[in-house]
Amino acid sequence: MAGRRNGLAVLVEALRTWLVPYRYGLERWSYTLQRISGVVITLYFVAHIVETGYVVGGPSVWTIRPDAQQYAERVWTETIKFLSNPLFDAGLAIIGFFVAFHTINGIRLFLAHFGWGLGRPTRPEPMHRPQSMSPTQRALFWASIAFAVFALVYTTNAFFGVLA
Amino acid sequence: MVSERTLMLIHYLTGLGILVAGAVHIGTVFLTAPVKENLEFAGSPFAVMGVYRNAILAGSLEALLLFVAFHAFNGLRVILIELYQSPRWEHAVTWALTVVALLVVIYGTRTIIIAYSIAQGVA
Ligand code: HEM
């Protein structure tokens, strides 16, 4: 890198390499999707911990009050009433998609990092495919896409009952 | 400081841990009864209070909380230090994310402990 570049240029270049997987093969798609799914699930996770905090009555509750149970029940019932709308249902279906993808592709990365299911190293002749994307690894990548689509359909069905 | 090698090993191990604890969680919420029923406060065996009352399920939620908190914030750390490299930036990112992760773990643990106690008295 020639000298120090300004923060904006670094950011734009990084986002381009992360978010534009087109033209670099399956492995780049896997990388981009693993990142996006990781960040999306992390945001969901934090929101989910805040949400489940209302099971006991919300952020102000740190002790067991005498009416703890009635209070918690009232607050949680209001919370799920607030969360029961198509917007949150659709959000959960998208989370289902990303969680399913991240899980199976995570297993694929796990195996790859520990050297399982990879091809033998070869000379990098023109047009060769990287051995890190062996048939086994490609199959696992597609399995993660398939599982993600299944999860999307399953959660959509569970929350909207569209297939009922 | 903990070495990068150790952090990534824990990243992978927590990934495996999430696989197990996450399966238990998704299994209890989706597979034991219709989701809407399980999201109620009480009234069916795997409604919210039913889950927190059970020490094994409550313990597995705590495990899930710890695993995901580490895995998620370490993942963000990797992303942020790949974005830009300098010792000061790395230091700031690591500390900021450690604090946020701890806050999430403390808040979630509070929920589990109090919900466990309340649930003992729920029919
Ligand atoms: C189901 C079990 C899971 C497995 C097996 C798994 C596995 C993995 C693997 C192998 C990576 C790539 C690490 C790398 O190559 O640098 C990764 C990245 C990541 N994971 Fe997970 N993960 C799981 C669940 C989760 C969950 C539940 C979250 C969020 C709450 C999460 C958040 C992240 C983030 C933010 C990254 C990005 C780090 C990077 O790109 O290097 N993961 N995960």
Ligand code: HEM
């Ligand atoms: C969309 C599917 C999900 C639904 C409907 C759901 C619902 C719930 C519910 C109702 C609880 C309260 C305990 C219980 O009744 O079992 C809970 C707790 C919890 N969930 Fe989920 N969850 C989902 C996905 C996830 C995911 C993907 C993660 C991990 C990233 C997660 C992590 C947790 C944790 C850690 C707790 C314990 C929170 C605490 O008490 O502090 N959940 N969830």
